Amino acid sequence: MFLHNFKFELLSGLRVKEMIIWLILFPIALGTCFKVAFSSVYENTMVFEPIKVAVVTEEKTLDSEMFKETISQVKNEKDKLFKVKLCDRKKALKLLDDEEISAVIFAGNDISMTTASSGMSVTVAKAFLDQYIHSRDIIINAMKSGDTQAYESVMKAVSDDTQSVVKKQMTHGNTDMYIQYFYNLLAMVAMYGSLSGLHIAIGSQANLSALGARKNISPTPKLIQITASLCATFVMEAVCIVIAVTYTRFVLRIDYGDRLGLVYLAAVIGGCLGVSLGFMVGSIGKMSLGAKSAMCSAVSLGLCFFSGLMDGGMKAKVELAAPWFNRINPAALISDSIYCLNVYEDLSRFWEKIVSMVVITVILTLLGFVMTRRRRYASV
Amino acid sequence: MGVVVKISGLVKSYKELTAVNELDLEINEGEVFGLLGPNGSGKSTTINCLLSLLDFDKGEIEIFGKKMSPTAYDIKKDIGIIMQDVAVFDELTVYENIDYFCGLYVTDKAQRKKLVDEAVKFSGLEDFVKFRPKKLSGGLLRRLNIACGIAHKPKLIILDEPTVAVDPQSRNKILEGITELNKQGATVIYTSHYMEEVEQICSRIAIIDKGKKIAEGTKEQLKKMVKNTETISILACEAKQEHLEQIRQLPHVLEAELEDKKLVIHYSGGKHNLIRVLDVLQKADVDFGRVYSELPTLNDVFLELTGTALRDQEG
Numbered sequence: 045m046f047l048h049n050f051k052f053e054l055l056s057g058l059r060v061k062e063m064i065i066w067l068i069l070f071p072i073a074l075g076t077c078f079k080v081a082f083s084s085v086y087e088n089t090m091v092f093e094p095i096k097v098a099v100v101t102e103e104k105t106l107d108s109e110m111f112k113e114t115i116s117q118v119k120n121e122k123d124k125l126f127k128v129k130l131c132d133r134k135k136a137l138k139l140l141d142d143e144e145i146s147a148v149i150f151a152g153n154d155i156s157m158t159t160a161s162s163g164m165s166v167t168v169a170k171a172f173l174d175q176y177i178h179s180r181d182i183i184i185n186a187m188k189s190g191d192t193q194a195y196e197s198v199m200k201a202v203s204d205d206t207q208s209v210v211k212k213q214m215t216h217g218n219t220d221m222y223i224q225y226f227y228n229l230l231a232m233v234a235m236y237g238s239l240s241g242l243h244i245a246i247g248s249q250a251n252l253s254a255l256g257a258r259k260n261i262s263p264t265p266k267l268i269q270i271t272a273s274l275c276a277t278f279v280m281e282a283v284c285i286v287i288a289v290t291y292t293r294f295v296l297r298i299d300y301g302d303r304l305g306l307v308y309l310a311a312v313i314g315g316c317l318g319v320s321l322g323f324m325v326g327s328i329g330k331m332s333l334g335a336k337s338a339m340c341s342a343v344s345l346g347l348c349f350f351s352g353l354m355d356g357g358m359k360a361k362v363e364l365a366a367p368w369f370n371r372i373n374p375a376a377l378i379s380d381s382i383y384c385l386n387v388y389e390d391l392s393r394f395w396e397k398i399v400s401m402v403v404i405t406v407i408l409t410l411l412g413f414v415m416t417r418r419r420r421y422a423s424v
Numbered sequence: 425m426g427v428v429v430k431i432s433g434l435v436k437s438y439k440e441l442t443a444v445n446e447l448d449l450e451i452n453e454g455e456v457f458g459l460l461g462p463n464g465s466g467k468s469t470t471i472n473c474l475l476s477l478l479d480f481d482k483g484e485i486e487i488f489g490k491k492m493s494p495t496a497y498d499i500k501k502d503i504g505i506i507m508q509d510v511a512v513f514d515e516l517t518v519y520e521n522i523d524y525f526c527g528l529y530v531t532d533k534a535q536r537k538k539l540v541d542e543a544v545k546f547s548g549l550e551d552f553v554k555f556r557p558k559k560l561s562g563g564l565l566r567r568l569n570i571a572c573g574i575a576h577k578p579k580l581i582i583l584d585e586p587t588v589a590v591d592p593q594s595r596n597k598i599l600e601g602i603t604e605l606n607k608q609g610a611t612v613i614y615t616s617h618y619m620e621e622v623e624q625i626c627s628r629i630a631i632i633d634k635g636k637k638i639a640e641g642t643k644e645q646l647k648k649m650v651k652n653t654e655t656i657s658i659l660a661c662e663a664k665q666e667h668l669e670q671i672r673q674l675p676h677v678l679e680a681e682l683e684d685k686k687l688v689i690h691y692s693g694g695k696h697n698l699i700r701v702l703d704v705l706q707k708a709d710v711d712f713g714r715v716y717s718e719l720p721t722l723n724d725v726f727l728e729l730t731g732t733a734l735r736d737q738e739g
Contacts, residue, residue, distance in 0.1 A: 048527040052516065059515035250477045254511035258572070261475050261505050262528035263497040420479045420494055423438060424472050 045264050049272030057280045063240060067284035071233045072291050078229065079296045082222040094127040095165040096145040098136035101152070107180070108151040114176060115149075125172070149173065223386070226298045227379035228353040233288045234314035234378050235344035237281040241322025242340050244273040245412060246333050251421040253333070270416060274323065274409065281315035301386040306394065310385065313401050314378035318344070320408035321374060327415035344375075351375035377401050426453045427489070428580055428611045429474065434483035436469055436635075443469040444480070445635040451613060451628075456606050458626030459615040460722060466635040467615040468508060471584050474613075475505060487580065501529050504578030504610075508585040510569045512557050519544065519553040522571050529576035543575035546604070548597060563594025570598065574605060581605055582613045587621060599625050619722035631726060638729045647720045650728040652678060654691040654720070656698055659713035660705060661685045667708050674700050 057063065099115060101108050118125045129136075129145065136148040140158065146165040148158045157173055159166045186198035248270050250257040259269055289311050292298045300307045325340050345353075350373055352359040359379075362370050370376045381397035388394070429451040436444040444466045451457045459467045472478040474485055476494045485492045487499050512521045522540045530536045544550055547567040557565055566586060574581055583602065587595045603625055606612050616622050622629055623643050630640040639646055647653075660667075663682055671680045671687070676694030680687065691697050698717050705712050726732070 045528075045531065048524075048531075052513070052520065052524040052527075055520065056513045056515040254507050254509035255513070257477060257507060258505065258511040258525065259528070260477060260494075261500060261503065262525070263500040264528045265495075265497070420476060422479055424477050 045268050046272050049264070049269050050276050053273045053276035054279060057240065057243075057276055058283075060240075060243075063280065063284070066236050066239065067233060067281070068287055070236075071229055071288045074232075075226065075229050075288070075292050075296055075298075078222075078225050079298070082225065094125060095147075095169055096127045096129070097169055098129045098131055098139055098145050098148045100131065100133050100136045100148060100150050102133070102150055103152045105153050107153055107155065110180065111149075111151045111155055111176065118172070125168070222356075223298060224352055224356050224359075224379065224383070226292055226296075227382045228348060228351050228375065229292070230285065230288055230311050230382065231314060231351055231375040231378040232344070232348045232353055233285050234281070234311065234318040235321070235348055235375050237277075237284070237315045237318030238322030238325065238340045238344050239337060240277045240281060241274075241319035241324075241412075242326035242333075242336055244270065244277055244319075244323050245326025245416060246336065248273065248416055249327075249421075251330055251424045257424060266416070267413075270413065274319070277319050278316050281319050282312045285311045285315040299386075300382065303385050306385050306391075307382055310378065310381040310394070310398060310401075313398060313405070314374070314381070317374045317378070317401050317405045317408070320405045320412065323412040324408040324415070327412045347373050347375040351379050371400065372404065374401070374404060377404070427451070428453050428455075428487065429613065430484075430486040431470070431474065432484045434470065434473060434480060434485065436466075436473055436478060436480040443635050444473065447483070447632070447635070447637055449630060449637070449640075451611065453611050454606070454609070455628055456602065456612040456614060456626045458622035458629040459613065459632065460617070460619060460622045460629055460726075461615075461632040462617050465617075465632050467617075467632060468584055469635075470632070471582055471613070471615060475503070475582070501576075502579040504573045504576065504581040506570050506573040506581070506583045506586045508588060510557070510565050512565075512568055512572060514557050517554050517556055518549050518560070518568055518571075521557070521568060522575050525572040526575035529578075539575050539577060543571040546574070546601065547571035561591075561594075562589055563591050563597070566590050566594060566598060567601075570601065574610075577610075579610060580613070581610045582615075584615050585617070586614075587616070587618065595621070619726075623722055629722070631722070631729065633726070633730050639725065643722065646722060646725045650720050650724050651692045652690045652720055652724055652728070653693050654697060655716075655718045656687075656689045656691070656701060657714075657716040657718070658687045658689075658701065658705070659685065659715075660687050660710050661713075662710045663687055663705070663712075667705065667710060670704050670708070671701055674704065 099112060101112065112130075115126060115128055129139070131139070133150075136145070137158075139145045140148050140160050143160065146159065146163070147169045149169075150156045150158070155173065155177060157170060182198055186195040189195070246252045247255050248259060248266065250260040260266065286308060289300075289308055293300055293304065321343070322340050325343065326336055331339070349355075350358055350362050350369065353375070359370060359376055362373075362376070370380070377397050377400050381394055381401065384393040384397060385391070427450050429449065431447055431449040434444050434447040435442065447466070447470060459470065461467050469478065473480045473483075474487070474492065476492050476496070488502065490496065490499055492499055513524065516524060519540065522543050523536065526536050526540050526543070530539060544553055547570055549564065549567060549571060552560060552564060557568060560568060570583075570586060581602075587598055590598065599621060602612055602614065614622065614626055626643070628640070628642055629646060631638050631646070639649060663685070665682070668680055668682050668687070671677060671689060674697075676691045676697060678690040678692045680689045687701075689697075689701060698715070702712070702715070
């Protein structure tokens, strides 16, 4: 009985045009739009370019040699901070006038910097220069003191200080803000699964559909019918969300990090959560299918909105105003789980989100069962 | 003949409206039992209570000698239901729909295949097995609805207004099918507000109005309840009041009227009524055209029992 119901529910579900449109084609179209819209913005604003500076050595001193050595080390790091050009004053100032460089650094007994404008690159160059001068002065003072022990302590401290500002790998993967939209896109696909869940509730209630009435009259227990329908819908939703992840990852080349298997897992569990949400909403009251569909769509979109589908900063605003909502908002949980997976080396936060999603799925499904459990109706 | 369905003192109310009021029914094995009444008379409510879909306030319902309940699966497996609204999956083909609903009753695959094939043939849907319901005409859709309800060969078949919005050809096909199912041994409960259908196929009929059973019996028994046994209509353009008076003096005439050049005469029994009235017209040298003689219908029964024509209440 279970397999019979499962087979036909799956078969009919996979043929629903609306499902193909909203759960497969629409996310593909929206994902493609996101990619087109954000890729140019991302390239223009987010990709770090080395800061172009010119270094002018006006007289050859210990300071100037130390500086050139230091800046050349910075230059030689993997993430180039500066693109250094060694030249004379005249040429350097010409480059600055032509806006081919951001700053000119004069290295001699004193080190100074000239800029033509302000901005992030100038700020970074100035910060680097200040840090260098500060460290140099400490070392020189320690050397002048003649105290070998003090000198060694200073060198160690400076060295430690240097360590403290060296880039440390706290995060794991892609943290750019635009990828959040793709996390939320997957959350949206999961939430649209609620429409499929809604149909389970409608199709199993004698007071909501003729199909429900016919099923209720049959000798197959209601529990078996609904469980089979739910399982079939979970499978359908899983198929849709796997398509969405695969398309965004391999066609749009969205970087979900190197734990793709777990991304699929989170997305599939999110899909089940969406289905259970729809099943629960569909089980409430005796509203028409149209009214319940509208309610389900509104709830899904609302949850996606607060998760940041339409405004990338929304989740942060919710976190400040009502952090508890982010803990129970299914769309936020789904996008957060994939975010945690991509960003944190440690998987504990990811599993925390997964457990939350499973618990909410179970609660919503049980509520749906409780509300559809009745076998006789006041009116049909 | 055993009693298949027994309803005793059934009461079902929706707030202040009593939809079914102290209804008693007994339906015997092998019968085609008609439940006739206007829209809103309580027919579908009675069926839904019978099937344990609806809560009811009072009464007892037994099917096959056992108390009916939502979990009486041993009873349900022998019931086939064809609802007023078509209840099929839009995304499944004709064959898949019948297979699905048959599978809710029959687990054995080989047996099910045989039953589904028979149901397809029975309902005349052989050429449409791969069609989806949306591509079927209204009549074919109704036939599919019926095939889904009877594929598992139930002992009791309940049809709740199965011919609503169906063309005459499909309606005849459906009615023939119901008669055939009855011949194969199924007990049938047929609800309708179309008295001609009920008269055509039902062996026993209960007329209900405002939730109450107002009459029950064979169609002959019901028709005997009315005084008007025959109605004769004659198109007579030249007929005058004096001729009408002469006709009223004839034996067994209950009432005679002249309606828009048409004489309408109601009788309460008697033989050769038509000959007598034509004789009156011939002697008075009144030309006449079309002549109709109608025996009483269930509508006349309903009219007599309730004071309202059944047709007046439809829709």
